[in-house]
Amino acid sequence: MFLGIEIGGTKLQVVIGEPGQDPVALERMDVQPDRGAIGILDQIETATHRLLQKNKPVGIGVGFGGPVDPQTGIVAKSHQIEGWDRFPLRDWCQKTFNLPTSICNDCDAAALAEATYGAGEGAGSVFYVTVGTGVGGGFVYQGKQFGADRPAIAEIGHMRPGMHADRAEITVESIASGWGLAAEARSRLMGDVSRSLSLSRERGPIAEQTSDEFSRDLLLRCDHDLDQLTAKLIGQAAADGNELARDILDHGTQALGWAIAQVVTLIAPQVIVVGGGVSLMGDQLFFTPLRAQVRRFVFPPLADSYAIVPAALGELVVVHGALALAAQNA
Structure with missing residues (x-):
């Protein structure tokens, strides 16, 4: 033992x-x-x-x-x-x-x-991502931790999301983590969209001028105290049809999907296991859009070479x- x-x-x-x-x-x-x-x-x-x-x-x-x-x-x-x-x-x-x-x-x-x-049992190479308060990663190859002799490895949350992310505070974690989702929601409700990522985004009118109806809904969910606005509340709002909340989640899954695509392009893991509190939003709000974003950004010959699965x-x-x-x- x-x-x-x-x-x-x-x-x-x-x-x-x-x-x-x-x-x-x-x-x-x-x-x-x-x-x-x-x-x-x-x-x-x-x-x-x-x-x-x-x-x-x-x-x-x-x-x-x-x-x-x-x-x-x-x-x-x-x-x-x-x-x-x-x-x-x-x-x-x-x-x-x-x-x-x-x-x-x-x-x-x-x-x-x-x-x-x-969830990765039996695979020769597994990349693990946790999406919760922060975003972290780990890589296991042939049953062994890869890079155990290095100070840090697989820190996917600290990747800069694209060449235009030239501010030190703009990382995948700052956008896709639970804290990052809540921070963007607060910024959007206060009319500050300066946090937005420079990756191209298919954003409708909601991105330019938040709907009063959806904003009021988010404010009611946190009792008008923005410090109490969490990723869990945002996920619940998105599930109930709040388009502002859904747009914020889409932004997060886009940044995370871009980062995972870079990992797949570089090391081609067979399985990507995703855990953490944000991933518990489920298929419709999290895993389906995440898989679509990874496929969008990955090296095309690798597009069908991996599986993205929930942690077990x-x-x-x-x-x-x-x-x-x-x-x-x-």
Whole structure:
């Protein structure tokens, strides 16, 4: 058995089990942001020692929500929680729990899990994309993480969407993530369309002058508090026929589809697995337009060479990947 740890910006999960199987034991906790990295380490230590009283894993795998160096086991930083800069997480785990430890980025862990036990099982090459608060990626080739010896790889969310995206803040993540969709909605409701991507877009009159009816609908859904306007609310509005919400989602899937098309053109993965909260909007609002946009931008000889499928492992995907990482390095 192995111990898998997920360290995110909002949740922590610690499990004991075998890769690809239901966990033998699970502890799930909410992150307390005001306590910073020290608070998270305290939570992990308490939960793990509780699990170790009844279980005897032989190694630890960690999926961390931010850039890490898998070779040194050092966290570069967290974009959500203070106190992680240059933290030696692997050494801390090994000293605290007296078990060999491997760490990687949480999206790389999720990619390994989906490629090995999830929606990409059986494929020789799998590119994983998560579309939630941010947009991340991971690439697994012949069952192994590709680029594990590099500081970062497959960071699809940080691609600049086209040659006209010359502002540092304009990335695929800033447009296609849940945060990006909400930010565009707020800008459109306030009459600011300066965020728009310079890719050609088939946009009707709604793009030039937002309809009062659709704007009022979005405002009502967030009780006229734009800070409460989320991608989930936008998706619900689009499903109910709000054309402004649908146009915002189309913008996001266009940027993401363009980015995935570049990945397919460069490395030709057999399967692209897409997970994360935004992907849960389903086929009509997300996967069908996403597939159309990928096909629009991809190198034509590769247009029928890949499958784009929903993720299969749910909220345990990162810890499944962490267990797999621990097993591979045992």
